[in-house]
Amino acid sequence: MRSGVPRYVLRRSIAALAVVWGSVTVAFVALHLIGGSPVDAVLGPTVSATPGLRQQIIRAYGFDQPLVVQYGVWLGKLLTGDLGYSYQLNEPVPRVLADQLGPTCQLALAAVGVAVVVALATALLAAGRGRVIGAVVSAVEMAAVSVPQFWFGLLALSVVSFRWRLLPIAGDQGVASLVLPAVTLAVPVAGTLAQVVRAGLEEALAQPFALTVRARGVRESVLRVRHALRHAALPALNLAGWTAGSLLSGAVLVETVFARPGVGRVLITAVTAQDTPVVMAVVMLSATTFTVINLLVDLLVPLLDPRLRDGRATREARA
């Protein structure tokens, strides 16, 4: 079984490459299907240009080539690590993204941290505590899931930053400026995670093993943290891919409201301006993130749940 893990990782990595390739190809086709001239994208939103300038752009970017050729050229460059030039910013795409990745990762990790802590605390404290507490917590969770992030962000800013002047608006200026955006981004994730973990905990606590543990005289808190949480963590872990997705889409809003640099803000500008090379790079980046996260989850789950270890071994054997 041990030797199976590297092979499994290798196979999954190849599949992951296929997923990434597929998603960028779909993005490439989609960006060209929505029509419009890429020359306009290079020129900018409302600029009109002399025929000479247009011709020059067409030649410089190879827009006169058939789409298949453009795709081939793009893919070939991609394989050599060349992500191309941003139409709008006139800079190599890696340089556009380089400064933006750090702030987004910081924001996302901080938000995950906040969400996990809040969700676990809520779930551990509130699970199986009677109908009234359950209803209140459930209402709060629902509110967290449904509150529009744009609105929440503006409200947080106007109270905490403008009125109380406790924290700066944002930007990327140390820990203080990370608090409001991270909390804003964490709210819906925390709501969902809390719901899932709490439901899992309640289910686990109703199982016969919980009774056995209690009968051994183990304290309630130990039962919850050491035994029941392990059961409840599985469904939450499987949400990791979804979490990554909602963090990225949330980052688009949060980065705009709080004026933080980041991939989300770059993405929205790039999509609006049809800045194909940048959009493609962000798509590739997010596809890679998704597959890596899912791979990690698949590797982690058997560690948490012994029942699944054999399952995978059997799959391996059959293959």
Add this chain to the structure above:
Amino acid sequence: MRIPSRHQLVALLLVATAGLTACSRSGSAAEDMGPSGPPRSGGTLTVAADKEPDCYDPQVSPADVTASLMRNVYDSLIAQRPDGTFAPWLATGWKVSGEGTVYTFRLRRGVTFTDGTPFDATAVKVNLDRIAAPATKSEYAAALIEPYRSTTVVDRHTVRIRLSRPFAPFLSALSTTYLGFHSPRSLHAAPGALCAGGPSAVGTGPFRFVSHTKGQQAEFVRNPRYAWAPQGAGHQGPAYLDTLVYRFLPVGFVRIGALLSGQAEVADGVPPQHTRTVRADRRMRLISQVPPGVGYTYFLNTRRAPFADRRIRLAAACALDRHTLLESVYFGQRRPADSVLSPATPGHHPSPGAERPDRARADRLLDAAGWHHRDQEGYRTWHGHRLSVDLPFVADFTPAEQRTLDEGVRADLGKVGIEVRLIRLAANDFLPRRNAGRYDMVAFRWPAADADVLRTLFGSGQTFTQGGYNASRTADRVLDAWLWSASTVGDRTRRDALYARIQRRIAAQGYALPTAVDRRVVGAHRRVRGLTFDAHAWPLFQGVWLAGAR
């Protein structure tokens, strides 16, 4: 992803700002209304800016925001005064000869770029040649000096610029940031990197561009050797501020919050619904200036029915109730436009009676044009066709106030029986449609410091496909001839007389519907002293200083 609708947002902002006003009133108001001594050096000023440049090279980018921001870094040969005359700047004097095709500039001595390179005749030549070179892919600067032919270095401090024809707007063009000067060394090293901004952008200006974080801010520090402000500027020497920071805050409410909570000293682009909040705060003041050029204007497509008929264009002009419209969109903070040119443009000529609608005249005009039947919804018809016009727009590039204006225009024209269809498009659908002339109206603004902008907007050779902006698609020989003479005549009085005739003709033919006189509204803390605008309504920070300690 969920983005709240404009209405939800506006409602929220109103509620939130009410709270802000309440709290900020309690702040100390006694800070400094009286005289506070001579200007003092030092300090950091943060500007909450609404837009972030895509490209920081004004020789390449056409964006107003690039020109405005990079004014801190790049100087020009001359400066335009509000009355349309010019003051010496990097050039101490100039003369025009060869019937307006040869300009000789004497350059100021002792000017250096912040990388130590001297500013001399070669620097002027290298820059102008670069703008005109097709490889630069200049999207605006090259068009501003379109008849440029060559520059000759006469001696170290004299240049002679030759044009292919007399070109009256030349001096105005030279006064813009678009024709500011890069250090020849930075042009030589990596011209492509100039778009990215940051330390690679080297000019002779009062500030150095030290760093730039995309999506967040741009930071400038004082150029300590600066001693060549335009003649007549209040302050000649180095900037008072140590550091100037632009924070890019695209959400209006956040900009105002930053200003009122002391996280920024200046907020650019104060939205009309927030001016009261800023004014109510005694620590703050509003400074505003009318920019020259063409304000938000509806251009009527003269080559497509129904606006091919002059009577219908005029009816639309008569139907517009600018006064009421602006009252509701800008809360009375904008005056109705009395010409297609803003009053800040040299050569502006008002045509009276534009403020109030004349629906009776609109009705007469439309009846006379044959559209006297009405359908069930009250729109006029002709042989069963409804009188309707298409107004395509791109939501991403249309600010909220303009969307409201569009709705108001739709309502006003509806009152005389013209149906306006607002067609929301993505940029990639809009541009081919615009360039092919498949619309009845389009609307935009076009800031420019010279009335020659009207040639770009109404000259028959200036179609979108030719790189111009003739959105009315006019092919008016009379107008063409006048516009051409106005662009070649050097004499100011004769030019003004021509532009008066041109503006009267544009109004009489109903080619365009101007709406409001634009205004650049800046909110500033009262500690901020010496903030002025140049002739382009770009704020100038060289003479700005901060009064009192915090």
